Every structure is written in C-alpha cells, then in structure tokens.
Amino acid sequence: MRVLVVEDEPTLCRQLRTTLEGAGYAVDLATDGEDGHFLGSSENYDAVVLDLGLPEVDGLTVLDRWRKEGREMPVLVLTARDSWSDKVAGLDAGADDYLTKPFQTEELIARLRALIRRASGNASSELLAGDVRLDTRSGKVTLAGEPVKLTAQEYKLLSYLMHHKGKVVSRTEMIEHIYDQDFDRDSNTIEVFVTRIRKKLGQDVITTIRGLGYALNDPEDRNHD
Ligand code: CA
Secondary structure, three states, X not given: OEEEEEOOOHHHHHHHHHHHHHOOOEEEEEOOHHHHHHHHHHOOOOEEEEEOOOOOOOHHHHHXXXXXXXXXXXXXXXXXXXXXXXXXXXXXXXXXXXXXOOOOXXXXXXXXXXXXXXXXXXXXXXXXXXXXXEEOOOOEEEEOOEEEOOOHHHHHHHHHHHHOOOOOEOHHHHHHHHOOOOOOOOOHHHHHHHHHHHHHHOOOOEEEEOOOEEEEOOHHHHHHO
C-alpha cells in the first residue's frame, strides 16, 4: 500500500514517514500544497494524509481540486487543535476522516488502515484467501493457522493482492502501489516476490494471468462459478 503525506512541518514529516514505513507502507512526501496536489493527481495512492495549513496552496483547496478531478483515494485530514470549522470544511471538501494535532501516530496508522480497508470493500481487519490469513493490524500472515515469515516487500505485495481479491492486478499497478517514488522500479522484481510468496504459501496462492497480471487464488470463489 502506498501513502502520500502532505505536511509542511519537517519534524512531523520525518516522524510520519518513519512510522508509516515501519507499518509496511510505501511513503511519498510533499511539503507544500502545490507539490502535494501534483503528486496526488499524477500518482496512484491507496490513501493520503493531508495537512490543512500548507504553504503555496492550502489543504482544503488541494482536496477540493482532487475531488473535482475525480481522484477518489481516501484522504485523512490533519487539523489544528480545536478547530471544528476546519473539520467541517474538510469533510465537506471530501475528506474521509480527520485527526486533530497533536495526535498519537498509532491512532493515525489505525485510521489509515481502516480507510484503506473500507476503500477496497473489506469490512474486517483480517483478510482471508483459502488457508491464508493476513492480519492487517499485526502485519502477521498465517497458512492453515501456522505463522509464515514474509519480508517487508513480500508482505506489501500479498497485502495488496488480498485487499483486491477477485481482481486481476497488473504488474504496473502492483509497482505503483507497493513502491515509493524513489524506489528503483524494476518490474522483474515483482515476479521474484511472487515466486518467493508461492514458495512460502503454496504454488496456487497467486495465479499468473498471462499478459494481464496476477490474481489471488481463493478456492471459495470457485463456488460462485
Ligand atoms: Ca501545517
């Protein structure tokens, strides 16, 4: 999952990047509204953390522009302490949630997780596909109840596929959502991660659809054919 953070306070910026990367997200940063708007318009993010008080273009305007352009990614707005008018304005402009500064980064992570889950139509924080279970809260994966150790990149890839169960995900989409902007995006590495995940969770867990991409294989889906 890839997240954009638009925030102009350097300390908070660094703190958010460290926490989000630690929680398994690929993170891009923008420190003013103009930059933030550009990235949110041109890249595909699974969620955005948007400060309202920003240089160049303020956060509300940025959000309003995205929504008018048809960008639908979930947006969590950061507001100044006790500014209820900011919260109302943020929600009116199309924010999906808000947090008042100062906040605990744990709360931010929990809210982002919920936003991303809801946006992909998953009500529960545990995602299932056959014998594979992925707990989005703890970041743990089990196979038939047994814990399986995945590397950070393997987890990101599996998590993206599990959030989009029943869909074919192209290699390009995968690259866009599991790497940040600065990552050396070699599409061959996706195939390497898929191979490693298959070794750990079974050959059938991910299906390659030639020319299109990958899909998570959920045995229960076959019942609906
Ligand atoms: Ca600010």
